[in-house]
Amino acid sequence: DTAVSQTPKYLVTQMGNDKSIKCEQNLGHDTMYWYKQDSKKFLKIMFSYNNKELIINETVPNRFSPKSPDKAHLNLHINSLELGDSAVYFCASSQGFGEVNYGYTFGSGTRLTVV
Template structure:
């Protein structure tokens, strides 16, 4: 029944490691996003994919690489993790169609802690 799901919910890792976060949506949406929410709750968009095509790529270090194998999935891989990467990462999805067009549906978040 879950609309937008993310795994894992918590991720604790050492500096320098590489990690991935997975996102899946079952809403039939054509656009997916990754957001970063820092300790002050500030929400900032990182990437957006529309039909597997990258359409928004904000100023994000090259260590972050999104991958969209299909419209329902958007994964985030982070290389060489740094302390400043500690945050909650949210996946979201939306559709331009219908009355609910433009509404973004967010996943439950992945809390990443880099030690």
């Protein structure tokens, strides 16, 4: 029973395409996140949603649009993909703000390759 599941695991697509990555968590958490791990291996926050409401929106091109249909899902849609979007994208969840002593639960990542 995967706690945070992302699909697809691998995604290879051409420049200019539009693609979506889906994330679902079955932990009952009310906060979900998208992180990008770049070529230098840094994990950088992109978005955070709490109870379907956008909380954190880092400086990310507006080609990236998160969508949270309910507390258990946070999808990432990317328009007009560029070569520089190639990275591993991680979804994560946590219970509220303040429960950070238990950390986040991460999905296994989606490796996006733009060619």
